[in-house]
Amino acid sequence: MAETEQAVEAALGKLDLDAKTRLLAGQDMWSLPELPEIGLKSLVMSDGPIGVRGVRWTADDPSVALPSPTALAATWDPELARRAGLLLAQEARRKGVHVLLAPTVNLHRSPLGGRHFEAYSEDPYLTGRIGTGYVTGVQEGGVGTTVKHYVANDAETDRFTVNNLVGERALRELYLAPFEAIVENAHPWGIMTAYNTVNGTTMTEHHHLVNEVLRGEWGFDGYNVSDWMAARDTVGALRGGLDVAMPGPQTVYGEALAQAVRDGRVAESEVDEAVRRVLRLAARVGVLADAEPAVTALPGPVDGEALARELAGRSFVLLRNERAALPLRPGTVALIGAAARDARVLGGGSATVFPARIVSPLDGLTAALPEGTVTYAVGADPTTELAVADRGFALRAICRDADGNVLGTGSAPNGQIQWMGTDLPDGVTHDTLHTVELTGTLTPRESGPHSFGIKGTGAFTLTVAGTTYFDGPQLPADGSDPFEAFFGAPVQRARVDLTAGEPVEVSLTYVFALPDEIPFKVVAFALAHQEPQRGEDELIAEAVEAARAADTAVVVVATTDRVESEGFDRKDLTLPGRQDDLVRAVAAANPNTVVVVNSGSPVELPWREEVAAVLLTWFPGQEGGAALADVLTGAREPGGRLPTTWGSLADAPVTRVAPADGELPYTEDLFIGYRAWEKEGRTPSYPFGHGLGYTDWAYESVEVAGTTVTVRLRNTGGRAGREVVQVYLAPTGPGTDRPARWLAGFGAVEAGPGEDAEVTVEIPRRAFEVWDEAAHRWFFVKGSYEIQVGRSLADRRITATTNV
Structure with a gap:
């Protein structure tokens, strides 16, 4: 540590003001500049959290895609999170990435949060435990983490401007708690400050929360980077504790910061503090000369596909299993649902990566079950709009100058072009680029009217089979997110009758222009497509007949990237399209109906009592279909437990995510998630911590010694299993200002049929503390507490009392 600090100080002493301020500003979308005079290489960052995209946001640079963060939290296994981190560090090193922009540890304040799938849980303790495992694993692999989004970035509506009004106690006990x-x-090497404002101060300038709390009270010694385009004011950001303003080259730092020093508005010593932290990060990840990296002996290789499959299966939550419908009994299976064939394995937005392969439920079950026992029917398609052109397309990108001369060509594994910064085809520069033509063929897999469209803003020309269907500008929506080109909805521009198996030529030409509202160089647009849409009643009728003819019906229902994605919040919790009608119709035809729910966050399940089993798979990552086959056939037990309460929107206690007059008051104070459900006396569909396995457990005894809880239990079922033992702390007199109970610890056991097992859980001191707003400090609340142990918040099996 001392040697690292000496190297940092030596490097800092060699830099002039301009070099220092240049280092604090991104040189492009993903990196900081190299400074050869001190032996500093360019430091590269990349989005996560379920994969490492690298500096190229394209399908021709594939990444391992793990299950969604909600799935990782559903494992209730910090060690598994650590192993996921080790894999992601391996991926980062493979792609030349030094810092992963993850994990997201904001809380599930409301089920309507659009980025709910990208965060872990409604509970701060569970979030902190899983996040700790993740960060530990990534950094053991020699790669930095950037814990985000600090703080209270719990919704997407007006995320750049919203002023979240959060009480001091709620801020400390809930929203700051996972970060702390x-x-x-x-000991993360980085923190990312959020777009939003908290109690009147934008987070990139929040001196109190960054300098006094994060660095002062907690002793954080890493770097603080802005969310992309979040920094607004040069002096305010530096004095608020922001070290790096991203992306570049146009930021509030760099030349603007150097001028602020020369004008006397900030002191150079304040710049030096920020530079020290960046150089410390560079030393830790091994890009600063004369400084030994934090990790010199890298961990052994991780099998990405195997871990993705294991993690997925361990995360699946069996919500219901009547008449032991699962594991599947021998016989025929009717697999139903659009998402069973075209799997949705991850959420939308900046968390998107492009895996080299995706195993769909249809792929997984067909491979696992005897030949000829699986049939497939679409049933109902939740996707009501066009998606990025993919299956059946063979495309390439041709770049031309203003005279029509070809500058270069690029690969296009799908219809999405997203070239950030200098990530351009060979021979192409932003100064010479005039148009990009995405051209090639589509070989339809179905006959009928195919829809084509455009995602992005600018001037476009769309041609299909020799006919030009659109030639003109496509403008952004009023008040749209500046990332509309990335996350916005495609616009339909053509409808063309095609024949299955007969290729047709397709071309989409984009006139390159840099949007004023995005201060970095990017080429971003997409060709969108939708296959022929058959009548919904006809599709459901086909599914019903398939279900009636099978021994078991497995229906896969899903959300879409217009329901769960970055950039917007949800309007409701219903499944899109006619999927609810599909489930009811299939269940009426086959009493042995299993429903697989493919969503990253809660959806309403109005038919849940009408089906034999409900299995939640979250966004399961690239190996999701293989993991699903493992669990359905019984090769693996579903290991997940709910990290968040699932219920109807009408009953959900906290639903407001939209500000009024720029402000969003957190009027619920401490009561979010299960705390709020219990306070309001409302019964959810499935409680926090719920999840069934393929065996049964008897909780036989609990012993408490101080804050150490020892639980003995026995596997009373007929097969081996794993149980997540949950410990809740309930004050005997909670009062109106404390929840009825809260998660204080958890642990897992594994045992064979009839075997006993024991787990020891340590309750942290913080579980007994509250934040005293008058004294601005933590206060240990003495008294009598009930230790409640069980399988979920609502299934508490055994209790003991302790006095502290």
Whole structure:
């Protein structure tokens, strides 16, 4: 540590003001500049959290895609999170990435949060434990983490401008708590401050929360980077504790910061503090000369596909299993649902990566079950709009100058072009680029009217089979997110009758222009497509007949990237399209109906009592179909437990995510998630911590010694299994200002049929503390507490009392 600091100080002493301020500003979308005079290489960052995209946001640079963060939290296994981190560090090193922009540890304040799938849980303790495992694993692999989004970035509506009004106690006990736990237990090398404002101060300028709390009270010694385009004011950001303003080259730092020093608006010593932290990060990841990296002996290789499959299966939550419908009994299976064939394995937005392969439920079940026992029917398609052109397309990108001369060509594994910064085809520069033509063929897999469209803003020309269907501008929506070109909805521009198996030529030409609202160089647009849409009643009728003819019907229902994605919040919790009608119709035809729910966050399940089994798979990552086959056939037990309460929107206690007059008051104070459900006396569909396995457990005894809880239990079922033992702390007199109970610890056991097992859980001191707003400090609340142990918040099997 001392040697690292000496190297940092030596490097800092060699830099002039301009070099220092240049280092604090991104040189492009993903990196900081190299400074050869001090032996500093360019430091590269990349989005996560379920994969490492690298500096190229394209399908021709594939990445391992793990299940969604909600799935990782559903494992209730910090060690598995650590192993996921090790894999992601391996991926980062493979792609030349030094810092992963993850994990997201904001809380599930409301089920309507659009980025709910990208965060872990509604509970701060569970979030902190899983986040600690993740950060530990990534950094053990020699790669930095950037814990985000600090703080209270719990919804997407007006995310750039919203002023979240959060009480001091709720801020400390809920929203800051995961960050504090991760800083204390995993020592992350980075924190990302959010777009939003908290109690009147934008987070990139929040001196109190960054300098006084994060760095002062918690002792955080890493760097603080802005969310992309979040930094607004040069002096305010530096004095608020922001070290790096991203992306570049146009930021509030760089030349603007150097001028602020020369004008006397900030001191150079304040710049030096930020530069120290960046150089410390560079030393830790091994890009600063004369400084030994934090990790010199890298961990052994991780099998990405195997871990993705294991993690998925361990995350699946069996919500219901009547008449032991699962594991599947021998016989025929009717697999139904659009998402069973065209799997949705990850959420939308900046969390998107492009895996080299995706195993769909149809792929997985067909491979696992005897030949000829699986049939397939679409049933109902939740996708009501066009998606990025993919299956059946063979495309390439041709770049031309203003005279029509070809500058270069690029690969296009699908219809999405997203070239960030200098990530351009060979021979192409932003100065010479005039148009990009995405051209090639589509070989339809179905006959009928195919729809084509455009995603992005600018001037476009769309031609299909020799006919030009659109030639003109496509403008952004009023008040749209500046990332509309990335996350916005495609616009339909053509409808063409095609024949299955007969290729047709397709061309989409984009006139390159840099949007004023995005201060970095990017080429971003997409060709969109939708296959022929058959009548919904006809599709459901086909599915019903398939179900009636099978021994078991497995229906896969799903959300879409217009339901769960970055950039917007959800309007409701219903499944899109006619999927609810599909489930009811199939269940009426076959009493042995299993429903697989493919969503990253809660959806309403109005038919849940009408089906034999409900299995939640979250966004299961690239190996999701293989993991699903493992669980359905019984090769693996579903290991997940709910990290968040599932219920109807009408009953959900906290639903407001949209600000009024720029402000969003957190009027619920401490009561979010299960705390709020219990306070309001409302019964959810499935409680926090719920999840069934393929065996049964008897909780036989609990012993408490101080804050150490020892639980003995026995596997009373007929097969081996794993049980997540949950410990809740309930004050005997909670009062109106404390929840009825809260998660204080958890642990897991494994045992064979009839075997006993024991788990020891340590309750942290913080579980007994509250934040005293008057004294601005933590206060240990003495008294009598009930230790409640069980399988979920609502299934508490055994209790003991302790006095502290």
